[in-house]
Amino acid sequence: MKFVFAPDSFKGTLSSEQQIALLKQAAEEIFPGAETVGVPIADGGEGTIRAVYGTAGGRLKCCQVTDPLGETIEAEYLILDNDSVLIEMAQASGITLIPYKSGNAGKTTSYGTGELIKDALKNGYQNITVSIGGSATNDGGAGMLAALGVKFYDRNGKSFIPVGETLQEIERIDSSNLMSEVKKTSFCVMCDVTNPLLGSRGATYVFGPQKGADEKQLERLETGMRHYAALIEKICGYEVSKCSGAGAAGGMGAALLAFCNARLQSGIRTILKMVDFEAIIADADLILTGEGRIDGQSACGKVLDGIGFYAKKQNLPVLALAGSMGEGAETVYACGIDSIMTTQNRPMELEEALEQAEDLYRDAAKRMFRILRAGIAVKK
Structure with missing residues (x-):
């Protein structure tokens, strides 16, 4: 099984590279031996x-x-x-x-x-x-x-x-x-x-x-x-x-x-073309992406829209891990994103969520992979 990790940064907390490292750790724990490929992503701004x-x-x-x-x-x-x-x-x-x-x-x-x-x-x-x-x-x-x-x-x-x-x-x-x-x-x-x-x-x-x-x-x-x-x-x-x-x-x-x-x-489409994203995902089984906050703007030419565009061309499932969801988040489903999970696991203030960003992300990644594992078991 091959997972491609291509998340955008959580501004002010987790970089794309940090998220990829956490996703690889979680994948190895839940899917030992799975192939993982990280693609650092930026949307045309810093990084x-x-x-x-x-x-x-x-x-x-x-x-x-x-x-x-x-x-x-x-x-x-x-x-x-x-x-x-x-x-x-x-x-x-x-x-x-x-x-x-x-x-x-x-x-x-x-x-x-x-x-x-x-x-x-x-x-x-x-x-x-x-x-x-x-x-x-x-x-x-x-x-x-x-x-x-x-x-x-x-x-x-x-x-x-x-x-x-x-x-x-x-x-x-x-x-x-x-x-x-x-x-x-x-x-x-x-x-x-x-x-x-x-x-x-x-x-x-x-x-x-x-x-x-x-x-x-x-x-x-x-x-x-x-x-x-x-x-x-x-x-x-x-x-x-x-x-x-x-x-x-x-x-x-x-x-x-x-x-x-x-x-x-x-x-985002320019960056994905530069890194030859289409070739990277050619033999993938799943793409995992995300950003700090997913809302209606996420479907308007931003990272999730670009990832979904390439995923749909190859009929690949895409999961998104986000710090939070806002109004209109569901619009990303039409872009090729199959589901969204947030990192917050209980009611909390923004300051607390930012301080615990790494631990919350790690926990959410494991939950997401556990759900994926259960879904595969149901198919059988």
Whole structure:
């Protein structure tokens, strides 16, 4: 019997790798001698590079870049082959790189992500995949564009690098010095949200609060983003602000669409293709996946949706282990997930569940395998 373990991380508690180790222990106890294969999974945010590197290999390239608040840090991107690289925005411009603080949403920059892209371009890579989950920014990708040579000028003709709270100060954008390599390069963006750039479902109002924007700041950030959108649309010649995914990563989606002619596609399906997941599960008997909380959003292009897509192609059963279930969790059944089990084994506060995450997960994994063993016995 072969089990494939492909869980997403439980944010703040258990990594994908930790869960795989616990699942292997539980499987060995309940199904001694069973073959187990672990596939670390990320959804395009923090940990994406490590997840792909752990399964597909490649070579890591380290660079000095600018973090979201302007400090110099080290970040890396993954060289997949002679022509292709994977860049993770969270490495340079991620929300986990800085402490949460009210007001940060207006002050953070995506410049460091641009520096990673610039390094890849200068080294001749012409197929660049950028995962843009987990960002700390709301600058519309302006920082990234500045790193690639785009110039921003204020009303006094002075050039500057805009952040979220200064987007409205842009008077003119000059893209004539955008790196020539950009036009020769194919850009793929791993993006699991469909939000437009502006409005109630846009970058600012949906994601700004997670990055430290209060109600007063949200209004200013939206005003700046609207002004910025009008300027970049004059350059690219279409209403990029209305494109699906333009609002991802604080507007990074819009910048990559408008200036890099990028194509946006599902983050999880891109990762699963990179690691050749279809081949991994070809002779499997069961897939076990999961995430911290399963709800209606889990069926919208996220990890469970991607796993289920490949499982259905090969008619494989899939079980999901989650920290909790929310409204609409049952929608994942249509995606190819057969059943869900939660790690909580009694009523408890969130703080207690987080503190005991490893023990709760281990116990739930054993319960799940025991149920599976009983199901096999019933068939006989």
